[in-house]
Amino acid sequence: xxxxxYQTDIGKIFIAEENEQITxxxxxxxxxxxxxxxxxxxxxxxxxEYINRKRKTFDxxxxxxxxxxxxxxxxxxxxxxxxxxxxxxxxxxxxxxEKACRAVGMANNKNPIAIIIPCxxxxxxxxxxxxxxGGLGIKKKLLNIEKYYKK
Numbered sequence: 001x002x003x004x005x006y007q008t009d010i011g012k013i014f015i016a017e018e019n020e021q022i023t024x025x026x027x028x029x030x031x032x033x034x035x036x037x038x039x040x041x042x043x044x045x046x047x048x049e050y051i052n053r054k055r056k057t058f059d060x061x062x063x064x065x066x067x068x069x070x071x072x073x074x075x076x077x078x079x080x081x082x083x084x085x086x087x088x089x090x091x092x093x094x095x096x097x098e099k100a101c102r103a104v105g106m107a108n109n110k111n112p113i114a115i116i117i118p119c120x121x122x123x124x125x126x127x128x129x130x131x132x133x134g135g136l137g138i139k140k141k142l143l144n145i146e147k148y149y150k151k
């Protein structure tokens with residue numbers, strides 16, 4: 001596995017790939033070789049376009065590793081339209097287990113591919129911003145990018 005980091009307008013981002021698939025996009029350094037591959041460069045290019053409000057979707061091969069439940073949640077997160085939000089309860093209902101709100105929150109917390117698998121689009125039932133691996137400041141920035149660009 002290889003990783004490379006970039007400074008962006010929302011903070012430092014670490015991108016990792018293995019076997020020509022993105023495995024991680026994180027705000028924390030990963031424990032793997034540092035090497036800027038062509039796929040990592042392409043991912044950064046697309047992330048930069050997203051941050052600069054020039055891209056709404058991504059064309060990157062993803063390979064998030066997780067439990068079957070986590071994978072189900074992450075697949076559901078990818079269905080949230082750009083510029084919209086869902087609650088943990090909405091996601092729990094969508095995967096067929098309305099009572100799994102906390103488990104959905106834990107799966108969000110373990111999302112290895114931030115931004116592209118848009119866990120930042122999940123908010124509390126009362127509309128409050130809740131936890132985000134990169135911090136609530138970054139979550140707010142990401143939601144503001146989408147709110148602005150959606151117009």
